[in-house]
Amino acid sequence: MIGAATPVEGNDGRAAPSAPGEGAADGELLIDVRGLLKTFRVGFLRRKAVEAVKGVSFGVRRGEIFGFLGPNGAGKTTTIKMLTGLIAPTGGEAYLFGARVPSPEARRRIGFLPENPYVYPYLTPREFVELCGRLSGMGGASLRRRTAEVLDQVKIAYAADRQVRRLSKGMLQRTGLAAALVSDPEMLILDEPMSGLDPVGRKEVRDLIFSERAQGRTIFFSTHILGDVEAMCDRVAILREGKVVVSGAIRQLLRGDVLRTDITLAGATDALLAQLAAMGFATSRRGDVALVDVQGEAHVQKVLEQSLAAGAQIVEVTPRRETLEDLFMRRAL
Template sequence: WMRRVEAVRGVSFEVQAGDIFGFLGPNGAGKTTTIKMLTGLIAPTSGRASLMGEPVGRPRVLSKVGFLPENPYVYPYLTPLEFVEMCGELSGLRGRACRDRARQVLERTGVWYAADRQVRRLSKGMLQRTGLAAALVADPELLILDEPMSGLDPVGRKEVKDLILEERANGRTIFFSTHILADVEALCDRVTILRKGQVVVSGALSELLNFGANETQIVLDAVSEELQGELEALGGRLSRAGERTTVEVASQQVDEVLRMALGGGASVVEVQAHHATLEDLFVREAIFSGDRSDPEPAKKSSSD
């Protein structure tokens, strides 16, 4: 007997053609489950999913999709060339065209020099690159990549990021999940963040990051309880670390906070403009908001 677990609930988002779309969330948020539903590996218990306007799972839809799973399984006694050629044949490529295409994608992913080694002798990073080559071999319209940078060194990560940008420039749509927020911020047009199986944030990355674009952090020392109450009444965010208090307020409130602080006997340690990052957004929505029992409805950018 196994206990039923609701892995995702009410997940809804849209990926625009030609975009690089980042799919984020803490471990166990439901990312891989959602990806398995999108690729037809498991069926949702309710609702529906579509790719390119058609229900997922149909052969003619899946033939347009290249998929890299989180832990790619490659037959250990095949070589990368044999495995990628096999994937090409399953996608309808034949003969010389299949072999030439396999060589091309193995060269692009940096595996060609090891194309005749058995997969079981490859490192984790090389195995990941082989899986990526297999996802590319059929020249798909949509790439779905689950943790594509997993196991790669810094050079490998840069090469995969460059490849993703090249694929987008060639008209591909790329959907990928990752825990490396800097990669998402550098690559993605749009993002969706999951928490506890539900979407908490979705929209254009540039617009979502505007939430803290005009904030200023003010670090104060020796803040009394009375002064703390007055600062909280302004509506900013306060946090304490030892004797120091950090106040985050809109830039137009800085002068008022400084007057209150100095008039209340506190000393000013630092004043710094704060530019929001994806890490700020992720921590706020996917980590700190986890104290609530149920996520709030997804926050979206105005373009949705």
């Protein structure tokens, strides 16, 4: 099973989780992926082998929000399809709720939003969500009540009886999310849940994910929107070319030291900026203020003293620490 609670930077991405709070590392392991492999055969005659997933390992524990990241073609969606039993792995093992995938029993306990949800175009959102509920074993008044609840929850109730073919991409995404929620699952597996949503829609989905976690649900989702992941997730795994290259708690993975400091000056003369540039600092002007980019922390005091001595006013001093985007660019590309 998963070992000590330390971040991993390598192909073995099964670092012990630490979220939410301090006690989650002792929680139940709901997703356990061990050396998962997937090779596709492409082409008609020569059937070239393409390795899409190359020994991916990670674990997700109950009650956490787990981000699954990587550039296009890294193997995220293929891994998710193997987890949900849509395609069979070439090698390795994956477990949901302790049952080896594919498992109909485990699948009943998850809600799944695919990357590009297909909704029958002549159905309405209400009809489609009720259909998904019946496929999950629901029915009667309880299904109708639950359908109305989730359509309202994802802010699509106003179009509940409009044919899906007349809906926008964002409205289709909300309909798919409602279908994932209708059976009241223990865990949500969401592949690009923010796709097609405007900024308001993204915030609403973020709020919904936090709300679902507060009710005890575990959230596993893939996305390209790194700011959302950094704000929401307890732990992440980053894939590159079919392998996990980074995995662990975000607060442990990101460097805590100051990488650079942005200093904003008012009243800075050209002579001062030339002097700072000669000292090796990047300078620029933006309207009435000047910007100085100081790498690290050691030279900040020197720049401030030099600027004040030249008659400039200090408007703002902003230290910049490593973000998830910095980590992603450093390790995944």
